[in-house]
Amino acid sequence: MKTLKIASIIALSLLFGCNSKSDKTAKNSESKEEQKQPNILLILADDMGYGDIGVYGSEINTPNINKLAEEGTQFTNFHVSAACSPSRSMLMTGVDNHRAGIGNLVEIQADNQFGQPGYEGFLNDDVVSVATRLKDGGYHTYMVGKWHLGKTETKIPYARGFEKSFALMESGADNWVEQPYMPLNKKVHYFEDDKQISLPTENYFSSNYYTDKMISYIDSSKEDDKPFFGYVAYQAVHYPHQAPKEFIDKYNGVYDKGWKELRLNRLQKQKELGIVSPEVTLNFENAATTVPAWKLSDWENLSEEEQKFNARRMQAYAGMADNMDYNIGRIINHLKDIGEYENTVIIFLSDNGADPNQLPKNPAFKDWYKDNYTYSSMEDYNGDYSQVGLKGSFSDYGPNWASASNTPNSYYKMFSTEGGVRVPFIAWYPKKIKAGKITQEFAFIKDVVPTMLEVAGLEDTGSTYKNKDVFPITGKSMWASLTTESSKVHSAEETIGSELAGSRAVFKGDYKLVYNPKTKGFGEWELYNIIKDPSEMHNLISEMPEVAEELKKAYEVYQTENGVIPVPSDYDVLKQLVKNSERENSH
Secondary structure, eight states: OHHHHHHHHHHHHHHHHHHHHHHHHHHHHHHHHHHSOOEEEEEEESSOOTTOSGGGTOOSOOHHHHHHHHTSEEEEEEEOOSSHHHHHHHHHHSSOHHHHTOSSOGGGOOGGGTTSTTOSSSOOTTSOOHHHHHHHTTOEEEEEEEOOSOOSTTTSGGGGTOSEEEEEOSSOOOSSSSOOSSTTOSSOOEEETTEEEOOOSSSOOHHHHHHHHHHHHHHHTTTSSOOEEEEEEOOTTSSSOOOOHHHHHTTTTTTTTOHHHHHHHHHHHHHHHTSSOTTOOOOOSOTTOOOGGGOOOOGGGSOHHHHHHHHHHHHHHHHHHHHHHHHHHHHHHHHHHTTOGGGEEEEEEESSOOOOOOGGGSTTTHHHHHHHOSBOSGGGGTTOGGGTTSTTBOOOOHHHHHHHHTTTSOSOTTSSSHHHHEEEEEEEOTTTSOTTEEEOOOEEGGGHHHHHHHHHTOOOOTTEETTEEOOOOOOOOOHHHHHSSSOOSSOTTOOEEEEETTEEEEEETTEEEEEOOTTTSOSSEEEEETTTOTTOOSOOTTTOHHHHHHHHHHHHHHHHHTTOOOOOTTOOHHHHHHHHHHHHHTO
């Protein structure tokens, strides 16, 4: 009996001892999981309008992006530069584009800007990329897609902190084959890591292939304990607008009633979603646009054939956006499969607003498009528009559909109006980021880098990095705003400036002072409340002269502090593009 009692005590001791050890192990495992730096997945769309995502009012099928917003935080007042590479330079550094080396889009850089500091045309050595910072901080760093921040071997992603990359160096390219999309580029350059490579000749479509590559990069290190930073920079939806046929055909009939009806439908949905104020109205005139090619027209004035052609062009755009969302879903599902989904911060945004340009209509470029694309104009299709968006076609959609993409914002890419600089921004991370939050707080693209550094628990080193003088990060972390109910990114008294190709803006609170040169706009300062009036219909400059003067002075400070070199008074974006194309091709 005594032996049995002792045995029972020993058994109970062992049992409790084992449980205590098991509890301790479990707690240590939980503690380790909590301490682990989260993965960061940064997804950038190209030239996507504010209203092109379902949760921003669109009819385009974007369930994966929608879910990120519904389970995360959605910004309705997020701003970028008016064009791609300036935005990308700030997204990669947290430093103003005029300091980072992309003072202007190199394709349209003015004659007086070439050779000037901050206008190198590539990410210069005075800034540190977020990939370098994260790599030095213990992250794997991967990049796929459009780079557009330099194309020599010392400027490619591999040289700027990405340990694995597959990237297009130029501003864009055909999505089906290895071919430039405009005559500025004699060829396009792709690099995988530090080697220039050629695209596959079969079964290639840009968004699909970039997604395959990112998944393979994530898998290459999934067995170790290091987190990853993945930067996916899709070509979607930069022209040429192209997509697999099944994605384009999904939108048969959807756009047959034209662009005005689409804008009205999107605005109504945006009001229902609480994305815009119920008082917002749309600008149907584009009265400030001095360029005839950017004026709006009436759908009813088109012939039946023109309506069919234009509806299919918008279908190609929608199919391209739909395909991008499908591929984002592929990455998300893979993260779920490998158990990394809930430990990944996911950020989605666009680099600027929708693009109205139709390059094949430019007399200087028309012959180039005829020589390089089977289908580049309506006449090429002979009444059968089934090939729009497929291999061999150059599809764009012009100012009318671009205005619909940007609903409710005014004008387009290259303008400092809301249609050029206000874009979707969504952040998702179930452990920390507020779910279902829609915020009107102002934020700017420079704020993304300090946000990612805070997520990773890494220090902002200020004006030095590894004993080298660099331009300091000037954005502010959005993390507190993303993870709490009330915190703001920028104070009501702070001003944020921006400039691109002569278009200028300075933000403060709900207000924006904006200037577009006479070659594309009024050539005067205008003042708007961008919360109440994102369509920029009601110029407040005569009603609020003190605010306007304060913001003019703030812009002058911004211009001086960031080394902005103003373009000449007769500078014209489209003429400069032609001139720079001729210069490039004469070499």
